[in-house]
Amino acid sequence: MSKLSLRGVDVYAGLLDPAAQTAILADLRSVVKQAPFFRLKTRFGQSLSVQMTAAGQYGWFSDAKGYRYVDRHPDGQEWPAIPDSVMQVWEQVSGCARRPECCLVNLYRDTARMGLHQDRDEADFDCPVVSISLGDDALFRIGNVEKGGKNESLWLRSGDVAVLGGDARLVYHGIDKLRLGSSTLLQGGGRINLTLRVVT
Ligand code: MD6
Ligand code: FE
Numbered sequence: 001m002s003k004l005s006l007r008g009v010d011v012y013a014g015l016l017d018p019a020a021q022t023a024i025l026a027d028l029r030s031v032v033k034q035a036p037f038f039r040l041k042t043r044f045g046q047s048l049s050v051q052m053t054a055a056g057q058y059g060w061f062s063d064a065k066g067y068r069y070v071d072r073h074p075d076g077q078e079w080p081a082i083p084d085s086v087m088q089v090w091e092q093v094s095g096c097a098r099r100p101e102c103c104l105v106n107l108y109r110d111t112a113r114m115g116l117h118q119d120r121d122e123a124d125f126d127c128p129v130v131s132i133s134l135g136d137d138a139l140f141r142i143g144n145v146e147k148g149g150k151n152e153s154l155w156l157r158s159g160d161v162a163v164l165g166g167d168a169r170l171v172y173h174g175i176d177k178l179r180l181g182s183s184t185l186l187q188g189g190g191r192i193n194l195t196l197r198v199v200t
């Protein structure tokens with residue numbers, strides 16, 4: 001494991017060894033069985049390339065009314081609990097006394113990517129957002145708290161954990177592209193990203 005920091009974002013490279021990654025993936029399989037992946041549409045009716053689901057009290061949803069946290073899956077059931085294996089990562093790196101209320105699960109296949117955005121729909125910015133990467137390498141772009149300006153990128157690999165906290169809690173960030181086939185962790189290839197957040 002090595003820790004590095006880019007623009008205030010802490011990255012614990014290789015925090016999760018292959019056994020830990022496989023254990024989390026096994027737990028995610030039961031999450032996805034209860035709460036299948038779905039594809040969100042933006043306010044403008046365009047589908048996001050990333051497939052999503054969630055665990056915890058809250059998940060993420062968007063439609064014509066915009067983006068928001070919701071306490072049910074689009075199919076109507078409650079979100080499954082956040083697995084202990086994932087909670088342990090939060091305990092290890094968040095430095096936050098509160099427990100996460102949402103674990104977003106993003107699935108990237110093929111050419112899926114995520115545009116630059118801020119995570120700012122939570123009530124308490126004192127808690128960080130903790131992100132776990134599984135599967136193929138992804139190019140993570142980090143900008144600034146204000147829109148625009150210079151950006152820098154780094155590759156996130158399977159088992160890496162990134163923490164957006166403190167002054168970096170509200171920086172713009174996104175995923176430009178994947179290095180497809182760089183990992184064999186996921187059946188069917190691609191990448192899963194988990195983000196843990198305190199919502200209320
Ligand atoms: C991703 N991550 O890695 C997208 N958000 O696929 C995020 O949007 C993110 O990595 C907040 C904090 C850390 C992140
Ligand atoms: Fe984000």
